Amino acid sequence: DTAVSQTPKYLVTQMGNDKSIKCEQNLGHDTMYWYKQDSKKFLKIMFSYNNKELIINETVPNRFSPKSPDKAHLNLHINSLELGDSAVYFCASSQGRAAPVNFGQGTRLTVV
Amino acid sequence: QKEVEQNSGPLSVPEGAIASLNCTYSDRGSQSFFWYRQYSGKSPELIMFIYSNGDKEDGRFTAQLNKASQYVSLLIRDSQPSDSATYLCAVNPPDRNQFYFGTGTSLTVIP
Numbered sequence: 001d002t003a004v005s006q007t008p009k010y011l012v013t014q015m016g017n018d019k020s021i022k023c024e025q026n027l028g029h030d031t032m033y034w035y036k037q038d039s040k041k042f043l044k045i046m047f048s049y050n051n052k053e054l055i056i057n058e059t060v061p062n063r064f065s066p067k068s069p070d071k072a073h074l075n076l077h078i079n080s081l082e083l084g085d086s087a088v089y090f091c092a093s094s095q096g097r098a099a100p101v102n103f104g105q106g107t108r109l110t111v112v
Numbered sequence: 113q114k115e116v117e118q119n120s121g122p123l124s125v126p127e128g129a130i131a132s133l134n135c136t137y138s139d140r141g142s143q144s145f146f147w148y149r150q151y152s153g154k155s156p157e158l159i160m161f162i163y164s165n166g167d168k169e170d171g172r173f174t175a176q177l178n179k180a181s182q183y184v185s186l187l188i189r190d191s192q193p194s195d196s197a198t199y200l201c202a203v204n205p206p207d208r209n210q211f212y213f214g215t216g217t218s219l220t221v222i223p
Binding site for chain 2 (some may be wrong): 090
């Protein structure tokens with residue numbers, strides 16, 4: 001029974017397209033995150049939601065828009081995809097902001 | 113200065129040896145420290161966390177924290193080829209509401 005699940009696992013799309021990545025957690029955690037991992041394995045936070053409220057919005061292009069319909073879901077929508085958006089995107093969750101995070105399996109996004 | 117710094121490696125050790133991974137952090141007030149392991153093509157998984165100065169042992173893994181020197185390390189005893197992975201250090205500075213990850217150290221255990 002997957003704790004943090006995200007779909008799709010792989011996403012290949014053309015420049016300029018709009019795409020979404022979905023994430024769900026069944027751990028009952030109150031905080032969810034989106035991280036981006038680049039080709040050099042650097043893991044950088046993009047957004048954090050606590051009980052559906054946005055608490056962290058790092059410097060990311062406004063083409064990226066997170067949406068949290070409830071505290072178990074945090075989706076990521078990306079408009080006008082660019083080549084530089086190619087990366088692995090991880091959804092994660094934690095109970096509180098200081099607790100360890102549990103990661104989803106990642107979505108490898110390739111923009112061609 | 114980056115919040116968390118790690119030697120990217122690669123670090124190679126023979127099977128059965130002790131692997132030592134190090135991490136330094138910049139925010140002196142940080143309270144929570146985590147080690148994650150990431151296999152190639154997989155997501156990071158938590159292997160250790162430590163909050164207090166000193167050592168914390170869990171099986172073959174020992175986390176060491178020295179707040180005065182602002183470093184945290186991970187020792188892997190009796191290294192196995194299955195330990196070959198990238199190890200990520202994460203720090204949760206106070207009042208930042210997020211984790212900062214290091215760039216990871218790539219470890220290869222040679223049979």
